[in-house]
Amino acid sequence: VQLQASGGGLVQPGGSLRLSCRASGRTITSYTMAWFRQAPGKEREFVACIRSTGGSTHYRNSVRGRFTISRDGAKNTVHLQMSSLKSEDTAVYYCAAGINLISSSLADDRRYAYWGQGTQVTVSS
DSSP: OEEEEEOOEEEOTTOOEEEEEEEESSOGGGSEEEEEEEOTTSOOEEEEEEOTTTTOEEEOTTTBTTEEEEEETTTTEEEEEEOSOOGGGOEEEEEEEESSOOGGGTTOGGGOOEEOOOEEEEEOO
16 A cells, blocks of 8 residues: 655644544554654654444544544545644654554554655744
8 A cells, every 4th residue: 555645744833633544455443543753852652543344543642632543535535633732743744554453553663564655744933
């Protein structure tokens, strides 16, 4: 599967952005789809995911309640709606796809075999 991320940009604190990750080659419902991010000088970290089976969603604590991950099967696209953005959300955001992930591995980037290019999100006044 090939992944194409889009939607990043510059936004003021408290603002919103919606990231999209369009997949080609295979339907996204076959995969656990996730968003990770990497800020300058920091390691890549898990943000959110939506599981292939059942569509349950999972979030890192710092974004829960502000970010929402969803998928559009008809467009084979995963979205990350980000609201109440903070300066600490500034990072390059990556979408990823993995197969047969168990619950304990959802936040482990090594378990995701497919990655899109990053999209920059900058939260600044």
